[in-house]
Amino acid sequence: MSAMLANSRRNYWRERGAIDMQGMVSVKNLTKTFVSKEETVKALNNVTLTTPNNRILTLLGPSGCGKTTLLRCIAGLESPDSGEISIGDEIVWSKTHGISLPPERRGIGMVFQSYAIWPHMTVFGNVAYPLQIRKTPKQEIEERVKKILDLVQLSGFENRLATKLSGGQQQRVALARALVAEPKVILFDEPLSNLDAKLRESTRQELRSFLTELAISAIYVTHDQVEALTISDEIAIMRGGVIVERGTPQDIYLRSNNPFVVDFIGRANFLEATVKGYQDENHAIVSCALGDIVCSAPSDLAPGTGVTIYTRPESFEVAPSSSSPMENEFEGTVTDLLFAGEAHEAEISVGGARILAKLKFHIPLKKGDKVRLHIDREWCRALAPGEEA
Amino acid sequence: MVPRPGPRGGGITVLERKSALRFPLVGILILVVGALTVGPVVMLVVGSFSEGIGALGKFTIDKYVAAYTDPVLPKTLLNTVIFTIGCASFSTILGGLLAYLSVRTDIPFKGLFRVLPVVPMMIPHVLFAAAWITLLNPTNGMLNLFLRNIFKLSSGPFNIYSLGGMIFLEGMLDLPVTYLVISPAMYSFDTTLEEASWVSGASNLYTLRRITLPILRPAFLATFTLAIIRSLASFAVPSMVGLPGRIHVLTTHVYRIISIGWSPDYGRAAAIGLIVLVAAIILVYLYRYLIAESSQYVTVTGKGYRPTVVELGRARYPLFFLCILLFCFLVVIPLATLVYMSFLPYSMVPSARAISMMSLRNWHTVLANPITVRALKNSVFLAVVGASLAILLSLFVAYVIVKVRSRGSAFLESLSFLSFSFPGMIIGVGFMWFLVQTPLYATIWGLLVAYVGTYLPYGIRPLRSAFMQIDQELEESARVFGASFLQALKDIVVPLLAPGVISAWILTACMFIRELSVSAVLSRPGTEVLTVEIMKLANDGLWGQVAALGIIMIGLSTVLVLVANLLRVPLSHAE
Numbered sequence: 001m002s003a004m005l006a007n008s009r010r011n012y013w014r015e016r017g018a019i020d021m022q023g024m025v026s027v028k029n030l031t032k033t034f035v036s037k038e039e040t041v042k043a044l045n046n047v048t049l050t051t052p053n054n055r056i057l058t059l060l061g062p063s064g065c066g067k068t069t070l071l072r073c074i075a076g077l078e079s080p081d082s083g084e085i086s087i088g089d090e091i092v093w094s095k096t097h098g099i100s101l102p103p104e105r106r107g108i109g110m111v112f113q114s115y116a117i118w119p120h121m122t123v124f125g126n127v128a129y130p131l132q133i134r135k136t137p138k139q140e141i142e143e144r145v146k147k148i149l150d151l152v153q154l155s156g157f158e159n160r161l162a163t164k165l166s167g168g169q170q171q172r173v174a175l176a177r178a179l180v181a182e183p184k185v186i187l188f189d190e191p192l193s194n195l196d197a198k199l200r201e202s203t204r205q206e207l208r209s210f211l212t213e214l215a216i217s218a219i220y221v222t223h224d225q226v227e228a229l230t231i232s233d234e235i236a237i238m239r240g241g242v243i244v245e246r247g248t249p250q251d252i253y254l255r256s257n258n259p260f261v262v263d264f265i266g267r268a269n270f271l272e273a274t275v276k277g278y279q280d281e282n283h284a285i286v287s288c289a290l291g292d293i294v295c296s297a298p299s300d301l302a303p304g305t306g307v308t309i310y311t312r313p314e315s316f317e318v319a320p321s322s323s324s325p326m327e328n329e330f331e332g333t334v335t336d337l338l339f340a341g342e343a344h345e346a347e348i349s350v351g352g353a354r355i356l357a358k359l360k361f362h363i364p365l366k367k368g369d370k371v372r373l374h375i376d377r378e379w380c381r382a383l384a385p386g387e388e389a
Numbered sequence: 390m391v392p393r394p395g396p397r398g399g400g401i402t403v404l405e406r407k408s409a410l411r412f413p414l415v416g417i418l419i420l421v422v423g424a425l426t427v428g429p430v431v432m433l434v435v436g437s438f439s440e441g442i443g444a445l446g447k448f449t450i451d452k453y454v455a456a457y458t459d460p461v462l463p464k465t466l467l468n469t470v471i472f473t474i475g476c477a478s479f480s481t482i483l484g485g486l487l488a489y490l491s492v493r494t495d496i497p498f499k500g501l502f503r504v505l506p507v508v509p510m511m512i513p514h515v516l517f518a519a520a521w522i523t524l525l526n527p528t529n530g531m532l533n534l535f536l537r538n539i540f541k542l543s544s545g546p547f548n549i550y551s552l553g554g555m556i557f558l559e560g561m562l563d564l565p566v567t568y569l570v571i572s573p574a575m576y577s578f579d580t581t582l583e584e585a586s587w588v589s590g591a592s593n594l595y596t597l598r599r600i601t602l603p604i605l606r607p608a609f610l611a612t613f614t615l616a617i618i619r620s621l622a623s624f625a626v627p628s629m630v631g632l633p634g635r636i637h638v639l640t641t642h643v644y645r646i647i648s649i650g651w652s653p654d655y656g657r658a659a660a661i662g663l664i665v666l667v668a669a670i671i672l673v674y675l676y677r678y679l680i681a682e683s684s685q686y687v688t689v690t691g692k693g694y695r696p697t698v699v700e701l702g703r704a705r706y707p708l709f710f711l712c713i714l715l716f717c718f719l720v721v722i723p724l725a726t727l728v729y730m731s732f733l734p735y736s737m738v739p740s741a742r743a744i745s746m747m748s749l750r751n752w753h754t755v756l757a758n759p760i761t762v763r764a765l766k767n768s769v770f771l772a773v774v775g776a777s778l779a780i781l782l783s784l785f786v787a788y789v790i791v792k793v794r795s796r797g798s799a800f801l802e803s804l805s806f807l808s809f810s811f812p813g814m815i816i817g818v819g820f821m822w823f824l825v826q827t828p829l830y831a832t833i834w835g836l837l838v839a840y841v842g843t844y845l846p847y848g849i850r851p852l853r854s855a856f857m858q859i860d861q862e863l864e865e866s867a868r869v870f871g872a873s874f875l876q877a878l879k880d881i882v883v884p885l886l887a888p889g890v891i892s893a894w895i896l897t898a899c900m901f902i903r904e905l906s907v908s909a910v911l912s913r914p915g916t917e918v919l920t921v922e923i924m925k926l927a928n929d930g931l932w933g934q935v936a937a938l939g940i941i942m943i944g945l946s947t948v949l950v951l952v953a954n955l956l957r958v959p960l961s962h963a964e
Contacts, residue, residue: 075584075588076587076588077584077587077588102587102592102593103584103587103588104587104588104589104590104591104592105590106588107590108588109588109589110584110585110588112581112584112585113581114579114581116579116581116582116584116585118582118585118586118600118604119582119604119685120603120604120606129586129589129591129599130589130590133589133590133591133595134590163685174585177585177589178588181589181590187588
């Protein structure tokens with residue numbers, strides 16, 4: 001993203017004077033059940049959620065977890081069974097108050113998975129549509145569409161038929177259309193899943209910087225963990241119609257309290273451990289197959305409690321051989337070694353357990369080697385007992 | 390390169406053997422299909438410039454002069470335009486509504502809705518028209534009599550012998566076709582396009598006007614065009630309703646030229662027929678263009694989120710009953726009328742007296758008449774033998790179109806597509822000129838050839854899509870393991886194809902049983918067929934016999950369908 005472009009985006013934001021976009025979406029006790037011939041599915045089970053203003057919140061979860069249903073309920077494309085939804089300070093749906101605003105009166109923008117670009121209209125026609133409905137003067141429509149197309153780098157494409165564009169360009173038309181009427185909040189329904197892998201990666205970054213620069217309130221639905229981690233300010237993880245955990249990407253990745261989340265969001269080594277004591281409020285000393293380890297932990301575990309700790313394969317590093325042993329160092333044997341492009345994936349046997357570690361290339365390794373590894377205390381985490389995966 | 394011996398058959402490679410076998414196949418097919426489809430068209434052109442059926446090749450333009458200075462022609466053309474546009478509008482709107490209700494809304498008994506609009510295809514058009522005539526004719530139509538009694542009217546209120554009556558009947562008969570063309574467009578319609586509009590702030594009505602209808606426009610226009618083609622070619626309703634009502638359209642105009650008066654003028658018929666043919670060909674290309682256009686609007690959809698179902702709310706059951714009423718109009722009322730009429734000496738409103746007068750006399754008369762019995766035999770022969778030959782030929786053509794990608798196969802495809810538009814009545818006149826030159830003239834085989842030629846596209850189309858569903862590699866692997874081309878065809882392709890072939894056979898056989906327009910031109914004493922006999926009985930006002938013979942005819946189709954379905958079971962086990 002060029003500096004000039006970033007600048008023009010900041011200007012766009014200032015011109016609009018849209019500091020407070022009232023983009024807070026709050027959902028209370030939302031329930032939605034789908035009934036089909038074979039089964040009844042609780043797509044949303046008493047979900048309560050308040051999204052942050054001017055930030056990107058991602059709803060992440062495996063397919064069928066209810067994330068898209070939640071998004072569509074917020075958009076008004078789906079009717080919940082019970083609960084309440086408000087956008088900004090306006091209640092848009094409420095069972096008890098008997099309020100049900102149709103989607104067109106909720107003041108939102110949305111980017112669809114299929115982009116939903118209208119095939120019979122040009123790029124200009126697609127982007128101008130929301131303004132035409134609002135009876136914006138012609139002159140102003142032209143100016144605003146031009147400005148927003150500049151912003152998404154589609155100037156000069158105004159008169160093309162929108163369906164004649166590439167996937168990435170269509171995606172940007174969809175984004176421009178969602179932005180042009182300055183909605184309170186923008187909803188994204190897996191907007192990148194129709195792009196090929198390489199384009200997806202670059203678009204992800206563009207979208208992230210774009211949205212943060214405009215300081216837009218956005219709710220973003222995806223099933224792709226990496227996408228969620230890179231694009232979000234906050235992530236809410238859903239499973240079986242329930243939000244199981246919410247936090248910043250770092251929290252979710254490194255300091256989760258939910259074994260399902262740990263497993264879903266990336267690869268992890270799980271080890272049985274016993275709490276020995278606390279080093280400070282957030283760090284416990286546990287005893288496990290790696291020896292005695294300091295790890296981040298919930299602050300209320302009694303000594304002697306059996307817990308599960310988890311580590312990410314890429315958080316291990318080979319300990320410098322010269323220095324004296326540091327905290328969280330242990331020795332293991334390489335039992336298997338896989339070449340995986342950017343690193344080795346090594347299976348290490350230690351204290352009767354096997355762990356997977358991603359190790360850099362500059363240390364020569366082969367099967368059967370003894371190796372000393374180190375892991376930072378922040379990168380291993382004790383899960384509170386009782387959380388079921 | 391030194392040719393190496395193939396696995397079998399010395400000194401000739403698989404590839405060479407393949408082309409050696411396929412080239413004559415494509416060539417022969419082009420000859421046969423060309424003779425059957427282009428042949429009659431060429432003869433129609435030649436005939437229109439000839440002095441008479443016995444004087445082929447003696448050049449004259451008299452026929453054109455006579456045909457186009459005919460004082461009734463302008464009125465006929467105007468009638469045709471009103472009739473075709475009326476039918477097309479009526480059936481497109483009806484088909485569009487039904488498709489919308491069954492695909493996009495929560496109307497009750499959805500499964501039923503996928504079947505109902507197609508059921509009327511089973512009813513022969515002649516009978517459909519006959520039933521409604523006995524209900525709505527101005528003198529003693531049963532419904533008219535009934536309404537007159539209630540409202541104390543001296544005449545009316547309905548007159549089926551009018552352009553409105555013709556449009557009403559033909560429009561309903563075209564409904565299955567329009568429904569079948571529109572509903573795929575409704576299915577593939579990406580509902581997120583509408584959602585995107587709502588989210589942008591547009592109301593339902595605005596979305597319908599700016600998004601839904603414009604996107605569906607090409608599909609609607611294509612359907613409309615197809616309905617125009619169908620009603621332009623239609624003969625049953627114009628002859629049953631239009632002739633007595635003296636409302637002539639082009640097909641009946643041509644029919645009058647060859648059937649009324651002392652010497653039928655096939656040259657003048659050909660001269661008029663040519664403009665109908667040209668119009669139909671132009672329309673069918675327009676149709677092809679519109680279908681291509683509408684498929685351009687089909688966007689790649691994402692994960693296939695269940696499309697939003699439009700909730701009808703309180704209108705749900707009223708709309709459902711409206712559809713049921715329509716179905717009654719299409720099937721129940723005509724069938725019930727026919728059954729009822731077949732037991733009565735003349736039409737009368739159901740009453741105690743009517744019941745007391747019921748007898749089997751019509752049935753006895755029909756079955757004792759040697760001509761109708763012969764017509765029955767002929768129709769069965771044409772359906773069974775004709776459909777079998779047509780399907781056999783279609784099989785080869787469809788195979789070549791799908792599997793052999795060459796200029797020859799492309800030519801075959803456009804031939805079969807082109808003849809799809811040919812109106813039966815006009816092509817019948819072409820066949821007349823054609824068959825007179827052969828010993829087949831006035832034999833049942835002549836009719837058979839004309840049937841196969843005219844309706845070949847209807848056999849090729851379903852088989853073509855059946856072939857497309859069979860992966861090329863299945864056949865290729867048989868070749869690799871040592872089967873010859875014909876062996877692979879027999880062992881692999883045919884068994885996989887069997888269900889599709891049987892369906893196509895049923896369709897073709899039923900179509901041949903209710904064929905009217907070609908037969909009306911070519912049927913001669915000795916080669917009578919059921920539909921033409923029914924038409925003659927109707928002309929004489931013998932509605933009871935029409936009904937009895939009609940029910941026999943519907944029974945025949947049903948038996949055909951049942952027998953073919955019984956055959957399907959062991960064949961599909963062979964897979």
